[in-house]
Structure formats: structure tokens, C-alpha cells
Amino acid sequence: MNQKERTKVLICLAVLAGLFLLTSITRAAVTTTPFSENVPILMYHYIESPTATTSLPGLYLPTAVFANQLQELRRYHANPVFVSEIAASLRSEKKLPPYSMALTFDDGYQDFYTNAFPLLKKYKMKATLYIIINKLDKPGYLTKAELKELAESGLVEIGSHTFNHPDLRALKAKNAKFEIASSKIELEKRLGQLIPTFAYPFGYYAGEQLAIVKAIGYEAAVSVNPGSRHSTQDLFALKRIRPGSRGGSEFVKWLFSWYNSKY
Numbered sequence: 001m002n003q004k005e006r007t008k009v010l011i012c013l014a015v016l017a018g019l020f021l022l023t024s025i026t027r028a029a030v031t032t033t034p035f036s037e038n039v040p041i042l043m044y045h046y047i048e049s050p051t052a053t054t055s056l057p058g059l060y061l062p063t064a065v066f067a068n069q070l071q072e073l074r075r076y077h078a079n080p081v082f083v084s085e086i087a088a089s090l091r092s093e094k095k096l097p098p099y100s101m102a103l104t105f106d107d108g109y110q111d112f113y114t115n116a117f118p119l120l121k122k123y124k125m126k127a128t129l130y131i132i133i134n135k136l137d138k139p140g141y142l143t144k145a146e147l148k149e150l151a152e153s154g155l156v157e158i159g160s161h162t163f164n165h166p167d168l169r170a171l172k173a174k175n176a177k178f179e180i181a182s183s184k185i186e187l188e189k190r191l192g193q194l195i196p197t198f199a200y201p202f203g204y205y206a207g208e209q210l211a212i213v214k215a216i217g218y219e220a221a222v223s224v225n226p227g228s229r230h231s232t233q234d235l236f237a238l239k240r241i242r243p244g245s246r247g248g249s250e251f252v253k254w255l256f257s258w259y260n261s262k263y
């Protein structure tokens with residue numbers, strides 16, 4: 001090797017060392033940034049047409065429109081995941097596929113079994129269902145047998161929505177703890193599976209209730225704070241958005257606009 005060649009080799013080595021240093025610095029900068037990711041969590045209540053007497057028509061979505069929304073999710077390769085999977089992803093224990101999102105249903109209405117579940121099966125889509133224990137077997141709500149079938153289907157993850165659906169902020173700490181902790185224990189006993197996540201009734205919570213949910217051992221909780229970008233700090237107040245009665249391209253445009261959201 002002559003002098004010229006030696007210089008060339010030295011320059012090459014210097015460039016390689018420089019590149020290595022640069023990637024290490026970039027990697028360090030990336031890993032120290034708080035982890036956040038965009039996973040829209042859609043919130044549903046009734047899957048049926050609004051009743052003539054309801055004061056809350058906004059909570060109803062006709063079954064045909066819901067079917068259309070699922071069809072569009074399939075067509076655009078969205079990936080419905082359970083809320084516990086979002087929690088695992090935020091804890092860096094699981095990697096979610098692109099265009100992940102979640103379907104959540106509050107309160108455990110009877111129409112989830114009769115109208116939503118057959119469509120989830122048809123389109124092979126996962127959903128998370130938040131149950132009010134004391135409403136089971138009551139008119140308009142799921143029966144205990146239906147809940148068991150849903151929990152064992154592999155398509156529905158069950159979460160707790162308390163015993164009685166109170167505004168937790170109005171309760172003494174002891175009573176709030178009963179609603180949050182005993183509902184988890186009761187559902188776990190009844191279904192023989194872990195109840196990983198919680199939904200605040202009406203979306204109402206303050207720091208005190210959030211601390212109880214965390215201390216009890218839930219992995220995450222959902223709120224009704226609007227947004228789709230969650231950070232590790234949001235684990236016990238994950239954001240949710242309302243799809244309303246949008247169908248077809250309007251629904252797709254709305255959902256995909258959230259993937260660009262900073263919130």
C-alpha cells in the first residue's frame with residue numbers, strides 16, 4: 001500500500017466513524033423523546049336507530065351505518081385493536097401495525113349483542129366493551145350469559161365501567177374505590193379472565209379517581225377527552241373520539257384526518 005492508498009483508507013475509516021457517531025447521537029435523541037403515538041379510539045353507545053322518546057339521539061347509530069363504517073375500515077386496511085393493546089404499545093411492550101385504531105362501546109347495551117357483535121364477527125374486527133355490572137340482566141342491557149359468550153369470542157375485550165355508573169367525583173373515596181376496584185374483581189371472577197382497562201362513567205374523573213384506577217392495577221383507562229395521539233402520560237385517561245353517524249367517504253375522511261392530528 002503506498003502513501004496515497006493509505007490516505008484513502010484513513011479517510012474512509014474517518015467517514016465511517018463519523019457516520020457511526022451520528023447515528024448513535026440520533027438514536028439517543030429519539031429514545032429520550034417521550035413516547036407517543038396516534039391510535040384513534042372510537043366511542044360508541046347504542047347500535048340501533050334512536051327511539052322516539054330518547055333525549056340523547058346522539059348516542060344512537062343505526063346498524064346499517066355501523067355496518068358501513070366497518071366495511072370502510074376493512075377497505076382502507078385499518079387495524080382495530082383492543083384498548084389493552086394500546087396500553088401495551090405505550091409501555092413499549094407491543095408494536096401496533098400501521099393505522100391501528102380501537103372500537104369501544106360503553107354501558108353494555110343489549111343491542112351490542114344483537115346488532116354490533118354479528119357485524120364484528122362478519123368483518124373480523126376487535127372491540128372493547130365497558131360493562132356496568134348492576135345493569136346486567138336488566139331490560140335493554142346484556143344478559144350475563146351473553147356477556148360470557150362475548151368475553152370468550154376472542155373479538156371482544158371486556159372492561160369495567162363500575163357497578164352503578166355514578167359520577168365518581170361526587171363519591172367519598174371509599175365508595176369510589178368500591179366502584180372501581182370491586183367491579184374489576186367481580187368481572188374477573190365472573191368471566192375467569194383479566195379485566196385490563198376501565199372507562200370513567202360519563203368520562204368524569206379528577207386526579208383522585210385517576211390515582212385509584214392506577215393503584216388498583218388496571219393497565220389503562222379511557223376518558224372522553226377528544227384526541228387520538230396518546231403519550232405514556234395519558235395511560236389512565238386515553239382520549240376518545242365520536243364517529244357520529246358519518247358513513248362512507250365522509251367517515252373515512254374524518255377518521256384519517258385524525259392520523260395527522262397533533263392532539
Ligand SMILES: [Zn+2]
Nearest residue numbers: 106107201202
Ligand atoms: Zn357510560
